[in-house]
Amino acid sequence: MKLVLCYLPIVIASFIASTTHASAGQVYHEKSGFVVIEAENFSTQHLDDKRRWLVFSKNTPGHNLADADQAHYHDASNGAYIEILPDTRSNHHETLVRSENFTNNAGTMAVLSYPIYFATPGRYYIWARAYSTGSEDNGVHLGINGHWPESAQRLQLCKGKHAWTWSSAQRVNTNHCGTPNTIYVDIPHKGVHTIMVSMREDGFELDKLLLTKDKSYIPAGKDKSETLSNSKPLKKKTQLLKITDYTRILHAIDSFTIENTGEIPYYQHKAESALAINAVKTAYRNKFAHAEYTVQAKEAGTYTLRLVTLAEIDGESTYIVSINNKEIGRFTNPETTTDYQEIYFNMQDVELTKGDIIRVSSKAVTNGKIPENGGTAFARGRWRALVLSKSD
Ligand SMILES: [Ca+2]
Ligand SMILES: [Ca+2]
Ligand SMILES: [Ca+2]
Ligand SMILES: [Ca+2]
Numbered sequence: 320m321k322l323v324l325c326y327l328p329i330v331i332a333s334f335i336a337s338t339t340h341a342s343a344g345q346v347y348h349e350k351s352g353f354v355v356i357e358a359e360n361f362s363t364q365h366l367d368d369k370r371r372w373l374v375f376s377k378n379t380p381g382h383n384l385a386d387a388d389q390a391h392y393h394d395a396s397n398g399a400y401i402e403i404l405p406d407t408r409s410n411h412h413e414t415l416v417r418s419e420n421f422t423n424n425a426g427t428m429a430v431l432s433y434p435i436y437f438a439t440p441g442r443y444y445i446w447a448r449a450y451s452t453g454s455e456d457n458g459v460h461l462g463i464n465g466h467w468p469e470s471a472q473r474l475q476l477c478k479g480k481h482a483w484t485w486s487s488a489q490r491v492n493t494n495h496c497g498t499p500n501t502i503y504v505d506i507p508h509k510g511v512h513t514i515m516v517s518m519r520e521d522g523f524e525l526d527k528l529l530l531t532k533d534k535s536y537i538p539a540g541k542d543k544s545e546t547l548s549n550s551k552p553l554k555k556k557t558q559l560l561k562i563t564d565y566t567r568i569l570h571a572i573d574s575f576t577i578e579n580t581g582e583i584p585y586y587q588h589k590a591e592s593a594l595a596i597n598a599v600k601t602a603y604r605n606k607f608a609h610a611e612y613t614v615q616a617k618e619a620g621t622y623t624l625r626l627v628t629l630a631e632i633d634g635e636s637t638y639i640v641s642i643n644n645k646e647i648g649r650f651t652n653p654e655t656t657t658d659y660q661e662i663y664f665n666m667q668d669v670e671l672t673k674g675d676i677i678r679v680s681s682k683a684v685t686n687g688k689i690p691e692n693g694g695t696a697f698a699r700g701r702w703r704a705l706v707l708s709k710s711d
Contacts, residue, residue, distance in 0.1 A: 323607075331521075331643075332426055336347075337479070345547045345548055345549075345550065346434065346435075346436065346547065346548050347360075347433060347434065347435040347436070347545070347546060347547060347548075348435060348437075348438070348546055348547070348548050349435060349436065349437040349438055349439060349530075349546065352439060352531060352532035352533065353527070353529070353530065353531050353532075353543060353546060353570065354435050354437075354514075354528075354530040354531075354540045354546050355444070355529050355530075355542070355543045355544060355545045355546045356433050356435075356483065356494070356514070356526070356527065356528040356529075356530075356545055356546075356680070357396060357397045357399070357526075357527055357529065357545050358400060358401050358431075358435045358448075358516070358525040358526055358527055358528060359374045359376075359399040359400060359401050360433075360545070361401070361431040361432060361433055361495050361516070362432050362433060362434055363431070363432045364429065364430065364431050364432075365430045365432075366427060366428055366429060366430050366517075367428075367429045367430075367574075369418075369419055369428065370403050370404065370405070370419075370420075370428050370429045370518050370521050371400060371403065371404065371429055372401040372402070372403050372429055372431055372516075372525075373398055373401060373403075373404055374391045374400075374401055375391075375392050375395075375399060375400055375401070375402060376392050376395075376398050376399035377392055377398065382404075384404045384405040384406075384520070385404070385405035385406055385407050386402075386404055386405065386406050386582055386646070387406055387409030387410075387452065387453060388409075388452040388453075388454075388456075388522070389425065389524060389679075390479075391450045391483070391524060394482075394483050395483065395526045395542040396448065396483075396526050396527045396542075397545075399528075400450070400524055400525060400526040400527075401431075401524070401525050402427055402522065402523065402524040402525075402682050403518050403521050403522065404521065404522070404584060404630070405420075405521065406420070406456060406521045406522030406684050407419070407420045407521065408420040408421060408455045408520070408521060408522075409452075409453045409455055409456060409522055409538040409598060410453050410454055410455055410622040411454060411455060412474075413455070418430075420455075420521045421455075421518070421519065421520055421521070422518060422519060423473075423519070425460035425461075425462060425467035425471075425472045425517055425519075426460065426462055426465070426467040426515070426517050427517065428517060428518040429517060429518040430462075430515055430516070430517045431515060431516040431517070432513045432514075432515055433513060433514045433515070433516075433528070434511050434512070434513045435511065435512060435514055436510070436511050436548070437506045437509060437510065437512055438509055439506075439509070439532065440506045440507060440508050440509055441505070441506060441532055442503050442504075442505050442506075442532065443502060443503060443504055443505075443506060443530040443531060443532055444487055444502065444503045444530065444531055444532075444533075444534055444536070445461055445471065445474070445487060445502045445503060445504060445514075445528060445529070445530050446485050446486065446487045446502075446528070446529040446530075446531070446538050447461075447474050447476075447485070447486055447487070447525055447527075447528055448483050448485050448525070448526040448527040448542075449476055449483070449484060449486060449523065449524055449525055449526065449530070449537070450481075450482070450483050450484070450486070450524040450526065451476055451479070451480055451481075451523075451524070452480060452481055452522075452704075453522065455520050455521075455522065456520055456521070456522030456524070457475060457476050457477065457520065457521050457523065458473055458474065458490060458504070458519040458520045458521050458523065459474050459476050459516060459517070459518065459519050459520070459525065460472045460473065460474070460516070460518070460519050461502060461504070461514070461515065461517075462504075462514075462515035462516075462517065463473060463504045463505075463506075463512055463513065463514055463515060464512055464513050464515075466517070466617065467515075467517070468504060468505075469687075470489075470501075470502065470503050470504065470505075471502055471503065471504050471602060472489070472519075472630075473489055473490040473497070473519060474486060474487070474488065474489065474490075474497070474502050475489065475490035475495070475497035475581070476488065476496075476497070477496035477497070478494075478496075479575060483526055483580050483686065485529075485537070485538045485539070485542070487499065487500050487501065487502045488501060488502070489501040489502050490536070491499040496601075500534060502534075504530075509579065514528065514530070518526075527541070527542070527545075529542060529543065542600050543606070557708070558592055558661070558703065559580070559627060559703065559704060560661060561661065561663055561665075562625070562627070562704075562706050564708060565706045565707065565708050566707050566708050566709040567618065567707040568620065568704050568705075568706050568707075569612055569677075569704060569705045569706070569707065570592065570704050571593055571594040571610065571679070571702055571703055571704055571705075572587050572589065572592055572593070572594065572702070574612055574705075575594065575610035575611060575612050575679065575705075576610060576611045576612070577594065577608075577609075577610045577672050580608075580609040580610060580611050580678075581607065581608055581609035581680075582606065583596065583602070583603045583606050583607070583608045584597075584603075584608060585600070585608045585609075585610055586598075588701060591629060591659055591701065591703070592703055592704075593629055593659075593677075593685055593701040593702060593703045594608075594610055594681075594700075594701065594702060595699040595700065595701045596608050596681070596682065596699045596700045597699070598683035598697035598698075598699050600604070603683060604682075604683050604684070604685075604697055605682055605683065605684060606682055607639065607680040608680065609678055609679070609680045609682065610644040610678070610679050610680075611676050611677065611678050611679075612676070612677045613675070613676055613677075614671045614672065614674060614675040614677065615671060615672065615673065616673040618671060618673075618707070619671055619672050620670075620671060620709055620710075621668055621669065621670050621671075621709070621710045622668075622669050622670075622707045622708060622709055622710060623649070623665060623666065623667050623668070623669070623707075623708045623710060624640065624647075624665070624705060624707060624708075625663050625664065625665050625666075625705070625706040626638060626648065626650065626663070626664040626666070626679065626702060626705055627661055627662070627663055627702065627703045627704045627705070627706060628650070628652055628662045628664065628681070628702040628703070629658075629659045629660065629661060629662070629701040629703060630652045630653060630654075630655035630657070630658075630659070630660045630661075630662050630701065631652070631655065631658055631698035631701065632655060632656060632657075632688070632689060632698075633685060633688065633689040633691075633695065633696035633697060633698050634683070634684040634685045634686045634696075634697055634698030635651050635652045635653065635654060635684065635685070635686060635698065636651070636681050636682060636683065636684055636698045636699070636700040636701070637650070637651045637652075637681065637682055637700075638650045638651070638652075638664065638679065638681045638700070638702060639678075639679070639680040639681075640664075640666060640677070640678070640679055640680075640682065640705070641677075641678045641680070642669070642671070642675050642677055642678075643674065643675055643676055644676075644678070647666050647669060648664060649667040651666040652698070654686070659701070661703065667710075668710060671707075677705065679702060679705060681700030681701075681702055682700050683697045683698060683699050684697060684698055684700075685697045685698070686698075
């Protein structure tokens, strides 16, 4: 079997992009008192000059670091795991060098970080899924938020050699194989906390971590899938689609006055967020309706104005924008095959001062194309907004 390896900065990026469940925007979180982490999906690694956690999967290339065992990705959860190398002490015949191939000082060598959102604070028992082939590759330290509480140091496994094995046992002087179900951290409050891993013995192989509030829980096999947030897509806007920068949007419905503004009235077409003319009434056809907005003191300045109208299949309505009865723009909708398609009309360098009356007018017209009730249907002069963008 060929031994394969990647160096970490590359591995993290490529791994997240390709083979793992995790992807951009996904983060670990606690779910019903459980946190399950693929060890290879760590966020950062520090203090890794002498020993380094390396990711192994079927895609990683070979290496020539000291190592006493072959790769074990076949039975690894997510097809990948991490091993801390070089491993210069795989058995007790090889020299123990403190702060090199062994350290009892948690948090001093090859420190990994896994930020996790916990909704439920409290005590979490930590299980590690590890693969040991010798007597000097079966201990690791755990920590939280840069601290290394005694309760999370010296996770150890003795049984289950040459197989992926879950352990939550802490090595103590009276029991070098550790006491089962004793490794834990306390999550002080709801929020993001960073679970950390650091070297105790080189050659240690870690596939997965499982944190549980249930002290009697015993994981088996690959156990649960990693607990990742499931980000829903953010809500996208459906109107004013091409308005990508603006100072102020004057919405036709919310900002403009339509009472007592002319001989024929607008009504509010709320489903389309538009003002419109009820062209069913023949008296309202081919005449301008008006809506008005009074400029406030804080809005004084020079702007580009964009009138957002809605094209309609049954007619090409005309629009007029005026300030204090002086026309500054006159536009006609283009023909369209899509009802309520937004059309944008620009007016450059418009100076607004306090008390100015901005008036938007439009009329209902027919293009004679759409038969209706013995005649043809009318477009209703719909418009949606007047957008103010401050000139630079
Ligand atoms: Ca190895
Ligand atoms: Ca070792
Ligand atoms: Ca090993
Ligand atoms: Ca894994």
